[in-house]
Amino acid sequence: MSYREVMTKEVVRWGVVAVGARMPVAAAPLAVVFLVRERPGGYALGAVLAAVYVIGEIIGAPLLGVRLRAERARPQLAVGLAVGALGFAALGALPAAHPVLLGLFAFVAGAAPAAATGGLRALLNSVVPEKAVAQALSVESMLTFGIWAVAPAAVTGLALGVSPALPPLFAAALMASAVAGLWLLPVGWDSDADDRGGEPMTRILVRAWPIYVTGAASLSMLALAELVLPALLEQRGIGVGWAGPLLAGLAVGSAVGSFVYGLRSWPGRLRTQSMVLMFAVSGCLALVALLPSLGWLFAALGVAGVLQAGAMLTRNLSLREALPPSALAAGYSVMYAAVGAGYAASGSLAGALLSVASPSTAILAGVGLSVVLTVAGLLGEVRPAPTTAPVMSSGGGAASASADAVGVRADDIAERTAIRGGGDTERGL
CATH class of the missing domain: 1.20.1250.20 (MFS general substrate transporter like domains)
Known part of the structure; x- marks a missing residue:
């Protein structure tokens, strides 16, 4: 299977949504540092906010990921991304808020959309043939590394060239666009609870x-x-x-x-x-x-x-x-x-x-x-x-699978x- 066969309309649409969902994640730690760096003790506060954001991701990903259901993944992902967008928007709109409140916003921005990575990867698997999964995951990896290469430069340019509040607001807009883009993708993926x-x-x-x-x-x-x-x-x-x-x-x-x-x-x-x-x-x-x-x-x-x-x-x-x-x-x-x-x-x-x-x-x-x-x-x-113990039949005889x-x-x-x-x-x- 070649890359040419993987680059379908469905994968391109998935890529657009993935950029909107993941660019804010790559930008967040540096964005919160720039957001508060001019306050007294700003760099220390920025480091704490970045750590709180990452902690939110680490907690939110497993807690929300285990609740994703194949038949209704799209609305579940949409809710998480929408709440995350609100968290980023609050950071950008209220940069002078109390540090505890900023920490709450950062935690929500990290935790709420944390299951999106797993859900989007499962959706990617569902829109490519079985034999093309390795190529699809390679495309995802290239896209991710590209995002992480671009995000720090974009945050620095926006924060220093325009306003420190702009990177989190831009992140909120990107994440909101990913919510809308989810409706270009399948509602979920084929799965059987059995x-x-x-x-x-x-x-x-x-x-x-x-x-x-x-x-x-x-x-x-x-x-x-x-x-x-x-x-x-x-x-x-x-x-x-x-x-x-x-x-x-x-x-x-x-x-x-x-x-x-x-x-x-x-x-x-x-x-x-x-x-x-x-x-x-x-x-x-x-x-x-x-x-x-x-x-x-x-x-x-x-x-x-x-x-x-x-x-x-x-x-x-x-x-x-x-x-x-x-x-x-x-x-x-x-x-x-x-x-x-x-x-x-x-x-x-x-x-x-x-x-x-x-x-x-x-x-x-x-x-x-x-x-x-x-x-x-x-x-x-x-x-x-582990070896399987013999199972007793209803008639009292031992029925073991050999x-x-x-x-x-x-x-x-x-x-x-x-x-x-x-x-x-x-x-x-």
Whole structure:
């Protein structure tokens, strides 16, 4: 399946809605900093508001995501995006409000639309053929990296060139446009509640914890690159102004990696692909901590971006295989919260270490944390499935389902991951 076959009218419409829903998310942390920076203690207040916004996302994504229903996803997403737009509008309209009130607005702006990422990804899956899902997710990844590359520059230009209140108002307008755009998309996606076998949604989602852990590890490494890089440049005697171009190179590498991953099917199981890519990204970031010259930093971060994109895509594809269709949107939302938590944890660790250690040491410590999370997630994915006890028939005889009766060897079953109670989540693409 080529990209040409994925670029349909439905996918283009989905992309327009996704930009309206996700651009505000990418702009929010920097927008709230600019909003209050001229107040006494403005930068500290801005950092707190940005943290409150992210906490809102982390809390809102799983709580609202598990309540998404395939048959009425569009109105549910519309309500969340509309409330989020109101939160952004309140921030822009009342920049001089009490900090507690601003914190409430920031929390609402983060929490209310937090399930939109998972819901929109499930909608994207529904408008492309089954064999084109990898390409569709690659397109989504390229779009996301593009948004995150454009948003900071747009916020800076609007806040400094026009008014600090304009970025959150613009974010509100974009999010409101996404609400209207939802009616260009399907009302939901095909799903059957019976595919869960009567099992509660929460239990199904919890069983996929290894994928969430490796997803958190993948974004925690991105936090290292973004948050410690300026201090590392100072340590190397390189101008801090190079941080912007270096991070732009990382974003470009990620976009390229997303495109390349979707070009073809790659050998090996998704679990194996993820392991190789995650360890390779860790190696690149370790080199960033050790290499002294600017040219090598550009090369290491660019390659890390390429590999990072592939690692994130393998996690999304693994989650899609691990969960039944009716739980997919909720699973994507939980993944969104998990990677946000990984980003926050890695950033907090790096910030704490910078006060007692060199930037290069902080990066290496963060890489170590990411490796530990990756190994934990991968070990969780390969744990053997539990055996099924014999079931007694109504006549008192033992009626057990034999693997040999259906031509499946017992040791084949033991190799399967337990994420879906024995289903193989690591089929090759």
